Each structure stands twice: as C-alpha cells, then as structure tokens.
Amino acid sequence: MLDSTKQHENAHLPHIQSWSTQAHDSNFVKVKEREIIKVPFTEEMKETHTILVPMMLPIHFKFLVNILRLHGYKAELLHNDGKAVVNEGLKNVHNDTCYPALLVIGQMIDALKSGQWDLSKVALLITQTGGGCRASNYIYLLRKALNKAGFGEIPVISLNFSGLETGQGFRVTRPMLQNLLSGVVYGDLLMHIANQCKPYEKHQGDTDAMIDKWVTRITTPGTNQGLTNYKALKKDTRAILEDFASIPMEVDKKVKVGIVGEIYIKFSPLGNNNLEDFLLAENCEIVIPGFLDFCLYCINDTLIETKLYGGKLTTKMIYHVVYEYFCKRQNDMIKAIKKHGVFRAPSSFKHTKLLVDGYVSQAMNMGEGWLLTAEMLELIEQGVNNIVCAQPFGCLPNHIVGRGMMKTIKEKNPQSNIVSIDYDPGATKVNQENRIKLMLSNAKKELEYAAMLDAQKPVMELQKA
Ligand code: SF4
Numbered sequence: 042m043l044d045s046t047k048q049h050e051n052a053h054l055p056h057i058q059s060w061s062t063q064a065h066d067s068n069f070v071k072v073k074e075r076e077i078i079k080v081p082f083t084e085e086m087k088e089t090h091t092i093l094v095p096m097m098l099p100i101h102f103k104f105l106v107n108i109l110r111l112h113g114y115k116a117e118l119l120h121n122d123g124k125a126v127v128n129e130g131l132k133n134v135h136n137d138t139c140y141p142a143l144l145v146i147g148q149m150i151d152a153l154k155s156g157q158w159d160l161s162k163v164a165l166l167i168t169q170t171g172g173g174c175r176a177s178n179y180i181y182l183l184r185k186a187l188n189k190a191g192f193g194e195i196p197v198i199s200l201n202f203s204g205l206e207t208g209q210g211f212r213v214t215r216p217m218l219q220n221l222l223s224g225v226v227y228g229d230l231l232m233h234i235a236n237q238c239k240p241y242e243k244h245q246g247d248t249d250a251m252i253d254k255w256v257t258r259i260t261t262p263g264t265n266q267g268l269t270n271y272k273a274l275k276k277d278t279r280a281i282l283e284d285f286a287s288i289p290m291e292v293d294k295k296v297k298v299g300i301v302g303e304i305y306i307k308f309s310p311l312g313n314n315n316l317e318d319f320l321l322a323e324n325c326e327i328v329i330p331g332f333l334d335f336c337l338y339c340i341n342d343t344l345i346e347t348k349l350y351g352g353k354l355t356t357k358m359i360y361h362v363v364y365e366y367f368c369k370r371q372n373d374m375i376k377a378i379k380k381h382g383v384f385r386a387p388s389s390f391k392h393t394k395l396l397v398d399g400y401v402s403q404a405m406n407m408g409e410g411w412l413l414t415a416e417m418l419e420l421i422e423q424g425v426n427n428i429v430c431a432q433p434f435g436c437l438p439n440h441i442v443g444r445g446m447m448k449t450i451k452e453k454n455p456q457s458n459i460v461s462i463d464y465d466p467g468a469t470k471v472n473q474e475n476r477i478k479l480m481l482s483n484a485k486k487e488l489e490y491a492a493m494l495d496a497q498k499p500v501m502e503l504q505k506a
Contacts, residue, residue: 097309098309108217231256233378286381298320298327328420336367344361401414433465458484
C-alpha cells in the first residue's frame with residue numbers, strides 16, 4: 042500500500058491509458074526512464090556475440106562453457122573477483138537483494154566495464170531455477186541493473202529448464218541438453234575425487250592439472266563421445282578413477298570438513314571468500330555434496346508438488362522419467378567409485394532424501410529447502426561431523442533449513458560439529474575465518490584423540506592377551 046506522501050504525490054497521475062497522449066507530462070518521462078528494456082539474443086548473434094557466463098561451480102561451469110562452444114556459441118567464463126565486483130553489485134542492486142544476486146550482477150557489470158569486451162558484441166547468460174524463491178527473478182534484477190549502469194542494450198540469455206523466457210535465439214536443443222546432463226555427471230565425479238586427492242598430493246598442482254586434462258579431453262571433438270554416448274561415459278569414468286588414483290599422495294590423516302549451504306555461496310569461491318582454499322590451508326579435506334543432488338532436488342520438488350496439490354498426469358510422468366534417469370546416472374557413478382575401491386563414494390539422492398524424515402518436510406522447497414538439512418545428515422552419516430553451513434545474509438529459506446535445524450541435528454547427532462557462517466558485503470573474511478577456526482580447533486582435538494586411541498590399540502590388545 043502507498044504511504045500518504047506517495048498517495049499525495051501520485052494523486053495527479055493520469056490514467057495509464059492516457060499516458061500516450063501526454064508525452065510531455067513529466068511523470069510520463071519518469072516512468073519511461075524506469076522502463077526495463079528486454080533485449081533478445083537473436084539467432085544471428087550466435088555468430089557475432091560472445092556470451093559471458095558468471096562463475097559459480099569451478100569445474101561444472103568449465104563444462105558448461107565448453108559445451109556451449111561445441112554447439113557453436115562463443116562463450117567465456119568470468120573469473121573477475123574482489124572488492125570491485127562487490128562494489129558494482131552494491132551500486133547497481135538494492136542492498137536488500139540476496140547476496141548471490143548482488144555478486145552475479147556485480148561480476149557481470151565489472152566485466153563489462155573492464156574494457157576487455159566489445160560491448161556491441163557481447164551477451165550475458167544467467168541461470169534460472171524456476172522455483173518459488175527470488176533466484177527465479179534474478180534476470181529482472183540483472184536487466185534493471187544493466188539499465189541503471191548504462192548497459193541496457195546488452196542481450197541477456199536465461200538458461201533454464203522450466204520454459205521461462207521463451208522467444209530467445211538461444212535454445213537448449215536436445216543434443217545440448219544431453220551434453221549438459223553428462224557434463225553434470227562428469228563434473229560431480231571430478232569434484233568428488235579431486236577433493237580426496239588435493240589435500241594429500243605430493244606435488245602441488247597435480248590434481249588441478251588432472252582436472253584440466255579431463256575437462257579438455259571430455260569436451261574436445263574426437264574425444265568427447267562421453268557427452269552423448271553413455272557407454273563412453275562409463276569408460277571415461279573408469280579411466281578418470283585410475284588417473285586420479287595414480288597421483289602421488291601422502292599418507293596422512295586430515296580433518297574432514299563438509300560444506301553445505303545456499304547453492305551459489307556453497308560452490309562459488311567469490312561467494313564464500315575462497316572457503317575451499319582456506320580449509321586446504323588449514324590442513325583439511327573438503328567434502329561437498331554434488332550438484333547432481335541439487336538438480337534432483339529441483340525435479341523432486343515438482344513430483345512432491347503434484348503429489349500434494351495435484352497437477353497434470355503428463356507432467357508427473359515426464360518428471361518421474363527424468364528423475365529416474367538422473368538417479369540411475371548417479372547410482373552408476375557411485376557404483377563405479379565403489380568398485381574401483383580407492384575413493385569414498387557420495388550417497389545417492391534417494392538415500393539422502395530418506396534422512397530428513399523426522400527433521401523437516403519435503404514440502405519445504407524454497408531455496409535449498411529440505412536438501413540443506415539432508416546434506417548435513419548425509420555428511421554426518423558418512424563420518425564427516427565437521428560442517429560449515431554457508432549462507433547468504435538475509436536468505437530466509439536457507440536460514441530456516443540450515444541454521445534453524447542445527448539445534449535438532451546436534452541433539453540427535455551429538456558428535457556433529459556444525460558452524461553456520463553468513464556471507465554478505467559487510468561481513469569480514471577475518472571474522473568468518475575465525476569462527477571456522479574455532480570449529481576446527483574442536484575437530485583437531487577429536488582427530489588427535491582418535492589418533493592416540495589408535496596408537497594405544499596394539500598395547501591394549503597385548504595386555505588383553
Ligand atoms: S535461496 Fe536465499 S539467496 Fe537464494 S534466492 Fe532464495 S532468498 Fe535469495
């Protein structure tokens with residue numbers, strides 16, 4: 042409702058239909074200035090424009106960009122970060138807006154201002170989940186911010202699978218969709234096993250080099266059969282496991298730390314102030330539940346909604362088939378990791394889903410919803426008791442299922458050691474790291490105690506004998 046001042050200011054506004062005849066009305070000009078232009082990405086632009094993709098998941102988004110290139114688009118992944126990105130976000134997005142939106146938009150505007158790109162031949166790509174949370178509206182915030190910063194003519198592409206933003210020259214074709222699905226599976230596999238190699242590698246950089254080698258191989262014509270052929274993907278999976286297992290590694294015991302949270306803050310180094318690097322420097326092994334789980338969570342949401350509120354049978358059937366297809370792919374990956382026997386496999390989504398029974402309803406699907414709680418439980422079940430729950434400041438849904446569930450999780454799992462960290466433009470890195478260090482000090486004591494018990498075992502067994 043308008044407050045009394047606004048009502049007074051707007052009392053003389055002409056009826057909307059009469060605006061066209063009152064072009065000189067100052068209020069009309071103001072409204073025109075605020076109008077957000079929707080510049081489409083046309084089919085011709087495929088030849089001329091470079092699509093800039095903001096960074097979110099370091100490994101998966103390399104696949105995304107390379108797959109776009111395989112389908113004839115010019116695409117680049119943005120790597121600009123630091124205070125300049127945050128400042129651009131603050132300048133062009135309302136500070137009440139979710140921190141991920143502020144960073145994504147800030148990164149794009151900072152890139153456009155860098156002078157690196159020909160502004161008449163550049164487009165921006167943003168992902169939309171299509172869920173009920175504000176993330177589905179980031180595209181409008183982006184267009185508004187571009188207008189404000191003087192880049193209103195830059196085309197914006199929405200990458201979504203919910204039928205949003207139709208009428209674009211950019212289309213996710215069936216072969217591209219198949220490639221993207223395989224890219225998510227490859228991305229999860231590489232992320233899971235690289236996290237188990239990196240803290241132990243004898244020669245720094247071996248793991249990163251191995252990731253680059255495989256991303257290039259999987260997305261280079263001639264060696265990219267795995268993107269379309271499932272048999273080839275399975276063959277690659279075995280070869281990847283062998284290759285990573287051949288990296289020379291130290292035998293060492295490290296504190297395992299799980300990372301959960303809002304999807305952008307959990308994965309993006311820009312969003313979480315390089316949390317992974319910090320934990321590695323603190324002598325930890327990082328465990329992150331995969332991106333495939335988030336995709337399955339989004340599909341599962343539609344199934345739950347149709348179950349609770351009804352819906353078209355055809356929608357239900359299509360989503361069910363897609364859900365089972367994804368689950369099968371994940372299960373095959375898990376089976377391959379287990380069969381190889383060197384690396385720890387993640388839990389399947391179907392299993393993780395069962396863990397939230399008695400904690401939170403699966404109808405809680407705003408933000409990361411019940412999945413966030415489930416991922417903490419999944420980690421604890423795997424023996425990863427130390428968890429950082431990374432959340433954007435002001436993100437209500439994830440505070441409910443993240444920080445809000447911590448007390449119950451700790452009561453039912455007293456061995457858990459969880460810390461919730463808020464990320465926003467005003468939070469200092471030192472403060473965030475100090476809180477994590479406090480959590481780690483407990484974890485390190487536990488590790489020392491376990492090592493001491495291990496060392497005493499042979500003596501105790503001798504005494505028993
Ligand atoms: S989950 Fe949180 S950060 Fe993401 S759109 Fe919703 S409120 Fe914003």
